[in-house]
Amino acid sequence: MIYPPALEALMAALRCLPGVGQKTAQRMAFQLLQRERDGARQLARSLDQALDELGHCRDCRMFSQGDLCPICASDKRDDALLCVVESPADVAALESHTDYRGRYFVLLGRLSPLDGIGPEELGLARLAERMADAAVQEVIVATNPTVEGEATAHYIAELARAAGIAVTRIAHGVPVGGELEYVDGGTLAHALSGRRQVE
Template sequence: MQTPLIDDLISALKVLPGVGAKSAQRMAYHLLERDRKGALRLAETLNEAMEKVGHCRQCRTFSENEICPICASAKRVQDEICVVESPADIAVIEQSGIFRGTYFVLMGRLSPIDGIGPEDIGLPILELRLQQGGCSELIIATNPSVEGEATAHYLQQIAKNYDVKVSRLAQGIPLGGELEYLDSGTLTQAFLSRREV
């Protein structure tokens, strides 16, 4: 029998993806038995991140500032926008070093079954950005799932309304694969082989 505080700690750890009851219990016991300093640092950092990390006003990625460092950089190609599903996708693309443009993060994908529509993934913000001009190419890098493809099609329709060239990442990304798990070589090939849609 565990105390209520230990039960609460285990329950709190179960919110992490892939962490079940046994893993959460192991983590809780490890922190309590062997790494209380680390646990306190984790708690403080989590609290600070939850309070201070928001979304970039321009691309919607996680940022501590109103505009993220990528959007604010004069070294980025401002007229190329790569649309991704999550901030994790940006991290993978940035590690490859192949893309020098800017991003737009959907924070999901269209899924009518789950009640996720265009407003829920920020498409009105992206459309306003395209309407204001300054975008010559919209690179769609949604995951090749059913929802990702539906989202890509919707994005294509929006871009065509503003005469923006649309391309889609090609070779190297398997159907049903996720950007977050690709190696940089595969991702580089996908960028180099992108095609206009």
């Protein structure tokens, strides 16, 4: 071991971040200690504060500092629409890039029996309760187009149908500005099967 124990501990802690391996953790630690000590202290304070103050919204499971997140607390949202997503990052993407103004439910994952993630871990019983609310008229399933995401979408669709609620799935296919010759076969097949009438 060529580093002091405190530096080894810092590098090990940084490796918990996605995509951060040993070399990246080392670079980050060196940067924080050599040139960004004030930034490192601010980072530590912000992490402590976030861990102490942030939990999950009781209705949608988004990050929240109270019982309800700002979206669920708003009276300007459409209660008839409930969009189901895998992560808080998906909510941020939809809020930033679309004009969707309904409600959300954040699964905090997707069904993956091999990883021990089943309906309980995703809060699907809570989702069924939300669907039982008379105001909900459409469930929009916005899980990712992976094998696990599709299995999760199917499970949610069955819950919605059992509750007598219309269920839709976000479209997947050729990206705007993309060229067909460069699109992978699975995406192209999905886009073709999900085609719609030109208006």
